[in-house]
Amino acid sequence: MTTGLLNVPISDTKEQYYNHKAEFDTAIARVLERSWFVLGQEGTAFEQEFAHFLGAKFAFGVGNGTDAIQLGLRACGVGVGDEVITTPHTALFTLLAISQAGAKPVLVDIDPKTGLIDPELIEAKITPQTKAIVPVHLYGQAADLDPILELARVKGVVVVEDSCQAHGTLYKGQATGTFGQIGTYSFYPSKNLGAFGDGGAVVTNDPKIADKLVQLRNGGQSERYHHNLMGVNSRLDEIQAAILRVKLTYLAGWNEARRERAALYNQLLADSWVQIPVEREYGRHIYHLYVINLGSRDERDGLQQFLKEKGVGTGIHYPIPAHLQKAYRWLGLAKGDLPKTEETSDRILSLPMFPELLLEQVEQVCKLIKSYR
Ligand SMILES: Cc1ncc(COP(=O)(O)O)c(C=O)c1O
Secondary structure (H helix, E strand, O other): OOOOOOOEOOOOOHHHHHHOHHHHHHHHHHHHHHOOOEOOHHHHHHHHHHHHHHOOOEEEEEOOHHHHHHHHHHHOOOOOOOEEEEOOOOOOHHHHHHHHOOOEEEEOOEEOOOOEEOHHHOHHHOOOOEEEEEOEOHHHOOOOHHHHHHHHHHHOOEEEEEOOOOOOOEEOOEEOOOOOOEEEEEOOOOOOOOOOOOOEEEEEOOHHHHHHHHHHOEOOEEEOOEEOOOOOEOOOEHHHHHHHHHHHOOHHHHHHHHHHHHHHHHHHHOOOOOEOOOOOOOEEOOOOOEEEEOOOHHHHHHHHHHHHHOOEOOEOOOOOOHHHOHHHHHHOOOOOOOHHHHHHHHHEEEEOOOOOOOHHHHHHHHHHHHHHO
């Protein structure tokens, strides 16, 4: 007998553990037996394998994605008094990382169709203090990089890609995170490539920047007890690296599974009252999140509540634009200053999305959404 109540979470990290338990257990035991926990063989092997997966020259494991962005900026020489252009429609951690590097975030509104930074609006925000642009590959879709890279080249500023939601996303056939001077990743557990704890990585093709990153993440040391720079202590530990090595072998298949689920959502919701995500033809979206748009905040909130009552988990990424967060009041921006972002954050809803989500569950969720109106 069915109660009509579903049990569909927005994401689920347990399934991957159970599906590959023996491999994880072996990997973790290997580290424990070796009893070398920080900056060892697993980390180095993971860095090489992750760089290879992306087609980058260097990858360095760090403590989390926020540190990855902070250290990436610092390795490019960004610091106190500099301005860094980014989007207000992101995890606030993108801005916090800019602040931690000592710089001031300067916000540019989005293309409401995709939620991605609007490249056309960037040039007007460039000043003599601008040192970097941080495009965010939001939800697993690439920002439109060509105009951004060209503008950065002309203006002499660096590009640090926030690829924290885009592990394997392509832009014109090439992995995001490998276009700018720096690419940054988060391995927060629910990411497409997620650790069993915090983790992150910084990617670059530039040997000079690589040399600086190696020092910055390790207290600024060039060798033990020789601190050249005021670095931080932010290293990916050996257990997380060993876990990520297992997961990396499945990542391409998991991304494909997410795309398959997104395609089914698209198909089933195409002729409904909700607006399905816009996928730009220049790239390959890996659907870290599957985000629909509703007509208004009331409609979105109503649907979210209805789905909750039916046992379907959803999320809002993100409900408060960066410039309206208390922590960034000092930027001096107010409601109405970045209208596309403000409107978007009122209307979006993230539906259940993870590789193990059953196609039947996608069908059930779509049926409920259609029945709501
Ligand atoms: C777009 C984006 N940037 C930065 C971060 C920060 O990553 P972390 O949580 O690993 O510090 C995240 C994840 O929360 C993110 O989604």
